[in-house]
């Protein structure tokens with residue numbers, strides 16, 4: 018099973034918003050990423066719309082030829098309403114507070130089990146696959162299964178942070194977390210701070226990763242190598258392992 022690459026285009030929107038205009042077009046970027054080989058498009062509209070706007074989500078939904086993944090915190094009613102309106106293939110539930118610079122932790126699936134089960138049911142009723150953002154902690158991943166979620170997304174910042182010092186140690190908790198996910202019948206996604214250097218080892222070593230969502234490093238690389246070439250480089254990193 019080859020891991021799918023979902024390109025997170027948040028940072029295209031960051032650049033667009035920085036001048037108050039419409040350039041670069043986020044919609045065109047989504048169209049092009051799919052044409053260049055992305056297996057999906059991911060966005061993470063935050064309550065302050067610092068990059069992706071809710072209007073972007075509505076427009077992108079109309080040009081999706083791959084898979085659309087919308088990330089966000091369902092404790093924001095506006096987010097839930099948007100997802101139910103847009104009906105992406107997947108919603109990824111991320112427990113970010115509104116003012117966070119970026120995502121930096123997964124759900125406490127033990128404490129939030131009832132809440133997450135209720136929200137999973139809401140999105141399932143709309144025919145939307147659910148993925149829950151979790152740290153690579155075996156007990157947390159096991160508890161995610163009690164919510165009825167389809168998948169967990171393993172939060173990979175810790176892996177990326179420690180990759181250079183020793184990739185075997187950096188990936189160990191993710192291998193175990195993935196094994197627990199599989200044992201509990203959960204699909205496995207992964208994301209955050211993955212890049213061209215650390216990606217192949219992760220997808221080669223962690224079993225049954227169905228999808229990685231990558232944005233910040235990929236868009237930064239695209240400034241040097243071009244978007245089409247960069248997407249192909251990331252796809253080859255996965256294929257080469």
Ligand SMILES: CC(=O)[C@@H](O)[C@H](O)COP(=O)(O)O
Nearest residue numbers: 027061088111119120208209
């Ligand atoms: C959930 C996750 O790890 C990423 O989608 C992250 O939320 C990216 O958000 P920013 O692009 O706002 O950093």
Ligand SMILES: NCC(=O)COP(=O)(O)O
Nearest residue numbers: 208209210230231232233
């Ligand atoms: N879910 C992770 C994601 O969508 C992108 O994270 P990053 O590559 O921008 O760190």
